[in-house]
Amino acid sequence: MPNSHQIVGASPLRKEGRAKVLGQARYVDDITLxxxxxxxxxxxxxxxxxxxxxxxxxxxxxHEFTVVTAADIPGENVIVHLGKDHPCLADGVVNHxxxxxxxLAHPDKAALPAAxxxxxxxxxxxxxxxxxxxxxxAAASGDAERVIWDQxxxxxxxxxxxxxxxxxxxxxxxxxxxxxxxxFIVEGEYRTGAQEQLYIENNGVIGEYSAEAGxxxxxxxxCPFYLVHALELVFNLPADRCRVxxxxxGGAFGGKEDFPSxxxxxxxxxxxKSGHPVKLCYDRSEDMAGTTKRHPSRTRHRTxxxxxxxxxxGEIDFALDGGAYMTLSPVVLSRGTIHAAGPxxxxxxxxRAKAMATNLPPRxxxxxxxxxxxxxxxxxxxxxxxxxxxLTPEEVRRRNFLATGGHTATGQQLxxxxxxxxxxxxxxxxxxxxxxxxxxDRENPGSTIQRGIGFAAFxxxxxxxxxxxxxxxxxxxxxxxxEPANYGRPRILVSSTEFGQGTNTILxxxxxxxxxxxxxxxxxxxxxxxxxxxxxxxxxxxTAMIVGKLVERAAQxxxxxxxxxxxxxxxxDSAAFRVAARAYLAEHGQxxxxxxxxxxxxxxxxxxxxxxxxxxxxxxxxxxxxxxxDTVTYTASVTDFYALQEVGKVLHPILxxxxxxxxxxxxxxxxxxxxxVWDKGHxxxxxxxxxxxxxxxxxxPIHVHFEETPTVHGAFGAKGIGELPIDGPAPxxxxxxxxxxxxxxxxxxxxxxxxxxxxxxxxxxxxxSGSADLEPAVLGAALSEAAR
Amino acid sequence: MxxxxxxxxxxxxTAAAPPMKRLLDVLxxxxxxxxxxxxxxxxxxxxxxxxxxxxxxxxxxxxxLQAEGAEITTIExxxxxxxxxxxxxxxxxxxxxxxxAQCGICTPGMILxxxxxxxxxxxxxxxxxxxxxxxxxxxxxxYIRIFDAVQQAATYGKR
Numbered sequence: 001m002p003n004s005h006q007i008v009g010a011s012p013l014r015k016e017g018r019a020k021v022l023g024q025a026r027y028v029d030d031i032t033l034x035x036x037x038x039x040x041x042x043x044x045x046x047x048x049x050x051x052x053x054x055x056x057x058x059x060x061x062x063h064e065f066t067v068v069t070a071a072d073i074p075g076e077n078v079i080v081h082l083g084k085d086h087p088c089l090a091d092g093v094v095n096h097x098x099x100x101x102x103x104l105a106h107p108d109k110a111a112l113p114a115a116x117x118x119x120x121x122x123x124x125x126x127x128x129x130x131x132x133x134x135x136x137x138a139a140a141s142g143d144a145e146r147v148i149w150d151q152x153x154x155x156x157x158x159x160x161x162x163x164x165x166x167x168x169x170x171x172x173x174x175x176x177x178x179x180x181x182x183x184f185i186v187e188g189e190y191r192t193g194a195q196e197q198l199y200i201e202n203n204g205v206i207g208e209y210s211a212e213a214g215x216x217x218x219x220x221x222x223c224p225f226y227l228v229h230a231l232e233l234v235f236n237l238p239a240d241r242c243r244v245x246x247x248x249x250g251g252a253f254g255g256k257e258d259f260p261s262x263x264x265x266x267x268x269x270x271x272x273k274s275g276h277p278v279k280l281c282y283d284r285s286e287d288m289a290g291t292t293k294r295h296p297s298r299t300r301h302r303t304x305x306x307x308x309x310x311x312x313x314g315e316i317d318f319a320l321d322g323g324a325y326m327t328l329s330p331v332v333l334s335r336g337t338i339h340a341a342g343p344x345x346x347x348x349x350x351x352r353a354k355a356m357a358t359n360l361p362p363r364x365x366x367x368x369x370x371x372x373x374x375x376x377x378x379x380x381x382x383x384x385x386x387x388x389x390x391l392t393p394e395e396v397r398r399r400n401f402l403a404t405g406g407h408t409a410t411g412q413q414l415x416x417x418x419x420x421x422x423x424x425x426x427x428x429x430x431x432x433x434x435x436x437x438x439x440x441d442r443e444n445p446g447s448t449i450q451r452g453i454g455f456a457a458f459x460x461x462x463x464x465x466x467x468x469x470x471x472x473x474x475x476x477x478x479x480x481x482x483e484p485a486n487y488g489r490p491r492i493l494v495s496s497t498e499f500g501q502g503t504n505t506i507l508x509x510x511x512x513x514x515x516x517x518x519x520x521x522x523x524x525x526x527x528x529x530x531x532x533x534x535x536x537x538x539x540x541x542x543t544a545m546i547v548g549k550l551v552e553r554a555a556q557x558x559x560x561x562x563x564x565x566x567x568x569x570x571x572x573d574s575a576a577f578r579v580a581a582r583a584y585l586a587e588h589g590q591x592x593x594x595x596x597x598x599x600x601x602x603x604x605x606x607x608x609x610x611x612x613x614x615x616x617x618x619x620x621x622x623x624x625x626x627x628x629x630d631t632v633t634y635t636a637s638v639t640d641f642y643a644l645q646e647v648g649k650v651l652h653p654i655l656x657x658x659x660x661x662x663x664x665x666x667x668x669x670x671x672x673x674x675x676x677v678w679d680k681g682h683x684x685x686x687x688x689x690x691x692x693x694x695x696x697x698x699x700x701p702i703h704v705h706f707e708e709t710p711t712v713h714g715a716f717g718a719k720g721i722g723e724l725p726i727d728g729p730a731p732x733x734x735x736x737x738x739x740x741x742x743x744x745x746x747x748x749x750x751x752x753x754x755x756x757x758x759x760x761x762x763x764x765x766x767x768x769s770g771s772a773d774l775e776p777a778v779l780g781a782a783l784s785e786a787a788r
Numbered sequence: 789m790x791x792x793x794x795x796x797x798x799x800x801x802t803a804a805a806p807p808m809k810r811l812l813d814v815l816x817x818x819x820x821x822x823x824x825x826x827x828x829x830x831x832x833x834x835x836x837x838x839x840x841x842x843x844x845x846x847x848x849x850x851x852x853l854q855a856e857g858a859e860i861t862t863i864e865x866x867x868x869x870x871x872x873x874x875x876x877x878x879x880x881x882x883x884x885x886x887x888x889a890q891c892g893i894c895t896p897g898m899i900l901x902x903x904x905x906x907x908x909x910x911x912x913x914x915x916x917x918x919x920x921x922x923x924x925x926x927x928x929x930x931y932i933r934i935f936d937a938v939q940q941a942a943t944y945g946k947r
Contacts, residue, residue: 013884020892021880021899023823023863030822198927200827200835201893250825250893251927284828500891500928654887654933661930662890688832688925696931697922 008513008716011654015504015524016248025248028204028219029281036206037066039270039280040112042102042119043290044094047130047359047681048148049123051092051101060118064111066274068103073269075236079261080229083158085151086325086362088234088265094123095148096324096361097682098290100262105270105278128359129156130681132298132319135356148324149357158322159330160354161337163610165346165409175348178313182304186385190301190377191747192730194321194676195294195669197366198693199499201250203259203291204281207267214241215268220249221260223537224495224529230261231268246527249499253666254365256499257539258328259291288686292364293676295320295332295355299340299377309389309396313348316340318374322355323362329355332363334465336370338614339727341409342378343420343459344400349409360681365539367663368726371460372670379456379731380746383738393735394428397457410614415602417709419646420457420620427455427622427644430705436626437739444740448631451639452740455624456732461615462720463542463713466605469597469616475533476550478511478558479592480581481523488581490515490558491523493592494535496547501722502655503543509651510548510715514555517574533594541720544651545616546597548715553595561593600713616713619720621645623664623728626700627736634752634759636737638668638700643728646707648719656721657704663725664702669693671730675749794858796821797865807853811845812836814852815862823863823896827925834924837897838862844904844923863896866903878944879903879937888937890928898924902938911942 019025056062070077070091079086090101101121106112127146129135138146139156147155154160166172179185205219214237217227224244231242244264249256267280282290298319304312318340322329337353386396401420407413428434433453440451463469477493492511498504508522515522525532535547562568565587567580584591605612626640643660650656673692677684685691710717730748738744743758790807793800796819803818815821815838824847827835831846838847839861867874879902882888889895898921905912905920912920917938918931926934 011887014887014889016892017884017889018876020889020895021876021884022867022874023896025892026822027825027893029826030816199891199893200833200925200927201825201891202827249891251891253927284830502890658887658890658929658933661932662928663930665930666927687830688828689830693925693927695922695925696934697918699918699931702930702932 007509007519008649008651009653011652012505012509012519014502014655015508016498027201027250028206028247031206031218031247033206033277035276037105037107037270037274037276037278038109038112039103039105039267039278040116041100041266041286041290042104042116044090044097044099044101045121046094046123046125047097047128048095049093049125051090051094052122052124054102055120057118057120060115064106065115066105066270068269068273072273073234076233078233079265080233081258081261081327082330083151083326085149086327088262096359097680098361099324100266103266103270105274105276128681130358130360130678132321132356132358135358148359156357158326158355158357159333160352161333161610162350162352163337163409164350165348165411166350167609171348175313175350178348179304182312183307184305184388186301186303186305186381186388188301188381188384188746190299190380192297192373192376193749194296194363195366195674196288196676196691197253197255199251199253199255202282202284202287203256203263204279205260205264205267206277206279207264207269207271208277209268209272214243215272216243216245217264217268218245218247219260219264220256221246221264222249222252222256222497222499222539223260224497224527225534226258226537227260227264228529230265234265235268244529246497249497252499253367254369254539255292257365257537259364284688285686288691289683290361292327292362292366294366295322295329295363295370295373297321297336297373299374301377301381303381303385305385305389307389309385309391309399311344311346311400314346316349316351318351318353320355320370320373321358321360321363323358323360325362327362327364329363331465332365332370334370335461336374338410338461338465339371339459340374340378342375342382343402343457343620345402345406346409351409360678367666368723369540371723372727372730375458375727376731376748379458380734383454383735384744393455394424397424401457408614411611412613416617416711418620423620423622423644423646423707424457427624427642431624431642433624440739450629450631450740451627452629452736452738453624453626454732454735454737454739455622456728456735457622458727459618459620460541460720460724460727461618462545463616464540465614466607469546470599472536472597474536474546474550474597475594476535476547476554477533477592477594478551478554479590480585482585482590486523488578488585489521489523490555491525492551493525493532494547494551495527495529495532496535496543497527497538499538501659502652503538505655506544506651507548507551510551511555513716514552515559515577516572517577521574521578541722541724544718545714545720548651548718549713550595550597552715554593557593557595558591561591617648617711617719619645619647619724621724621728623732625729625732625736627733627740629737629740629755631759634756636672636750636755637698638672638733641700641729642703643725644705644707645724646709647721647724648711648714649708649717650706651716651718656706659721660704660725661702664729665694665699667726667729668698668733670726671733671748672750675751790853792852792856794855794860796860797862803852805852808851810848811838811850811852811855812847815847821862821864825893825896827893832925833894834901835894835897837900837924839900839904842907844901861900863899866899879906879941882937882941883934886937886940887933888929894924894926898926898934902941905938906942910945912938
C-alpha cells in the first residue's frame with residue numbers, strides 16, 4: 001500500500017484558488033476572441049399575448065447587425081429540459097414578460113442597447129395568471145383562453161404527484177379513523193417566495209460556429225452535457241458536433257443548471273448567422289429579470305395528533321409556481337414532495353403535490369430544489385403542533401423522529417445510522433437553548449427588543465431523486481498526462497464543474513488519497529465535452545458522493561494497472577508513482593482508466609407509486625437560530641446561528657464549513673431580506689440596489705459542527721452537503737421569531753413591513769389612533785400580551 | 789476621445805477613451821486588466837473595487853476622466869513579481885489558506901477592500917471588519933471565512 005498520510009479530511013489549498021486570489025482566473029467575460037461580436041436579446045414586454053408585428057425603425061443601421069428570429073433556427077425551436085414546451089425564441093406568441101423574441105449581434109457592444117430599444121413589437125394581449133391561485137382559478141373556469149398551458153393531464157399543471165403510505169383499503173380506512181379519533185387536528189398554511197440565485201457573475205457565454213466543427217459554446221455553467229443536448233436539438237446536429245466548454249464560473253447555486261441551455265443556444269445561433277464568435281453576457285438587470293428563480297410555494301398541512309404529541313396521520317397539499325414553461329419543475333416538485341414529510345415517522349401520510357403554470361419567467365433550479373419550501377412548512381408546522389398539543393417544540397419532535405431502521409414516507413428503510421435524538425440533544429446543549437429560552441421569556445416583557453430562539457430539524461437526500469442516478473449512468477476517467485510539463489501526473493476527466501463549491505479540490509483529494517500520493521500532483525481537466533466523459537450534471541449534492549466514489553474507483557484501477565504492469569511496487573510515494581507512470585507512458589503511449597456508476601443492489605425506486613429508496617442516503621441536521629426583533633423599526637435580525645449536521649465523512653473541513661456558512665447566509669436572506677417584486681409578471685426590483693441580499697454586516701456568528709457517519713455510497717464515506725444548509729435557516733428563524741414575538745409568521749420572506757402589519761393587528765384597539773401605538777413602551781407591553 | 793494619464797499598479801499608463809467611459813471598462817477593455825470584475829454595474833456589489841489614490845472605489849461608478857493623474861491599484865498590482873511568477877500578498881495568501889475565496893468572482897474586490905480596511909484599522913475588530921467589507925457582496929461564503937482571512941492577514945502587519 002502507498003504511503004498513508006491523510007489527504008481526505010485535511011484542508012489542502014483550493015486547486016484553482018491561487019489564480020482566483022491573483023485575479024488571473026479567466027471568467028467568460030474576461031475572454032475576447034479574434035473577430036468576436038457581441039450579442040443582445042430583445043424581450044417581450046407583456047405577460048401573455050400574440051405578436052402582431054415587429055418593426056425595425058430606420059434610424060438604426062440594421063445592415064450592420066445580425067438579427068436572429070425563430071425562423072433562423074435550423075433544428076427544433078425548443079430548449080429541451082424535461083419537456084419540449086419551452087421555445088428557444090418566441091414564435092408568434094409570448095407567455096411571460098422578458099421572454100426572448102429576437103437576438104441581435106454587432107461588432108460594437110455599445111451599439112446594441114439603442115438597437116434593442118428601437119425595435120417595436122405590437123401584441124394582442126391574452127389573459128394572464130400570476131399566482132398559484134390565479135392559475136387554479138383559470139384552470140377551473142373551463143374557459144380555454146384563460147388556460148395558459150395545456151400539454152399535460154390537467155390544464156395549467158406541469159406535473160402532479162401523489163405520495164402516500166396508504167396503499168391497501170385497510171390503510172386508507174386506518175388513516176381516516178386516525179383523523180376521526182385524533183385528540184387534535186392541526187391545520188396550517190405556509191408560503192415561500194421566489195428567490196434569486198444572485199451569483200455575482202451573471203450568466204454569460206461565447207458561441208462559435210463553423211460548418212465543419214459545428215457549434216462550440218464556452219461559458220459560465222454547471223452542466224456542460226445539458227447544453228450539448230439542448231444544442232443537438234436547436235441545431236439538428238449530432239452530439240459530437242456540439243462542443244461545450246465550461247469557463248471559470250462565478251457562482252451558480254442552480255441558476256446555471258438549466259438556464260445556460262437558453263443563453264448558450266442563443267449565442268450559438270448568433271454565431272452561426274453572423275459568421276463570428278459572439279459573446280452574450282447579461283448585465284445584472286437582464287439576468288435578474290430574464291433568468292430563473294426558486295419556485296414560490298404554498299403548503300397546506302392537516303395533521304392528526306394524539307394528546308401525547310404523536311403524529312397519527314397527515315395530509316399535505318404542496319403547490320409550486322413553475323412559471324411559464326415546465327423546465328425542471330417536475331423534479332423540483334419531486335424533491336419537495338419527498339422532503340415534505342420532514343425527518344419524521346408517519347403512520348399515515350398522503351402528500352398531493354403539483355407544479356402550476358403561471359405567466360412569469362420560468363422558475364428553475366436553486367440550491368435545495370423544492371426541499372427548502374416543503375421543509376419550511378413542515379418545521380413551522382411542528383412548532384404549531386407543539387403549541388396546540390401543549391408540548392415543547394423539542395418534545396414533539398423527539399416523539400416523532402425517524403431513527404435507524406425506521407421507514408420514511410416512501411417506505412425506504414433507513415439502513416445507515418440515523419441519530420436525530422443525539423443531534424438535537426447536542427444542538428440544544430451547545431446553544432444553551434433551554435436557559436436562553438427561559439431568559440428571553442423573562443426579559444422580553446417591556447423591552448423594545450424581543451429576543452427569541454428556535455430550531456429546525458431536517459434532512460436532505462443526496463444525489464438524484466429516485467431512479468435518477470441509474471439513468472445518468474455517469475462515467476469518470478483518469479488519465480496519465482502526456483504533455484511535457486505534466487508528464488506522468490494523474491489527471492481527472494469529469495464533466496463535474498467547479499463554481500466555488502470545491503469540486504476541483506475534493507475530487508483531487510479523493511484521487512490522491514486513493515492513489516496514496518500528494519494532492520499537489522493530481523490534475524483535473526477543464527470540463528470540455530470534447531475531452532471529458534459525462535460524469536453527470538453538477539447538481540443535487542451528488543458530486544462528493546457519487547462522482548467522488550467513481551473517482552475513488554478509477555484511481556484504484558489506475559494503481560492496479562500500474563502495479564500489474566510491473567512499473568509500480570506495492571509500496572511507493574509520489575516520486576515513485578511518477579517514475580512508474582513515465583515508464584508506463586514511454587512503453588504504452590497512454591493510459592486512461594474509467595469507472596462507471598453501478599447502481600447499488602439494494603436501491604430500488606418505483607416511480608409510478610412513489611415508493612422505495614428515494615435517495616441512496618440522507619444528510620441530517622439540527623439548526624438553531626437566535627433572533628432579535630426590534631419593536632421600534634420592526635426589523636428582525638439573526639443574532640447567533642448554530643448548525644449541526646451529519647454529512648458522512650467530511651472530505652475538506654474548510655470547504656465543508658464554507659458550504660454550510662454560505663448556505664446559511666442564503667437562508668437568512670431567503671427568510672428575512674430577499675423579496676422578488678412582480679409587476680404583471682416582470683421582476684420590478686431587478687437590481688442589487690433593491691433586491692437585498694445579506695452583507696457582511698448582516699451575518700451573525702455562525703457555529704458549524706459536523707457529525708461524521710460514513711456511508712458506503714460515497715467517496716471515503718462522504719454524503720452530499722451543498723444543499724442541506726439552505727433547508728434549515730428559514731424555519732429555524734421564523735420559529736425563533738414566534739418565540740420572540742408570540743406571533744406565528746408563516747410566510748417568507750418576512751420583511752419589516754410584514755412584521756409591522758401583524759404587530760399592529762395584535763395590538764389592543766384603543767391606542768391605535770395617533771402615534772401612541774408606535775411608542776416603544778406601549779408596544780412592548782402589547783407584545784408581551786400577545787406572547788402569553 | 790480623451791487621453792487619460794494615470795499610474796496603474798506603479799506603472800505610468802495612458803488610455804484614449806471617451807471621458808465618461810467607466811474606469812472599470814477602461815481597465816478591462818483598454819488595459820486588459822480583467823482581474824477587476826463587474827457584478828452589478830451600479831455600485832452595490834463591490835466586485836469592481838479598486839484603490840484610487842488610496843481610497844477604495846467602485847470602478848463602475850468612476851468616469852475615467854476623474855482618474856486623470858490618479859494612482860490606481862488593481863488586483864493585478866498586489867502580488868510582487870518574483871522571476872516568472874508572483875509572490876502572493878499576505879492578504880491573498882490568507883484568503884487562499886482560510887477559504888475566503890470560493891467562486892472567486894468577488895475575491896479581487898474583497899481583497900482590495902481588505903487592503904483598504906487594514907490601512908485604516910491595522911488590528912480590526914470583528915465589527916470593524918463587518919462594517920468595512922459591507923460594500924462588497926459575496927454570495928458563496930457567508931463571509932465567515934472572509935472574516936477569518938482578514939483577521940489572519942492583520943497578524944502579518946504591513947509588508
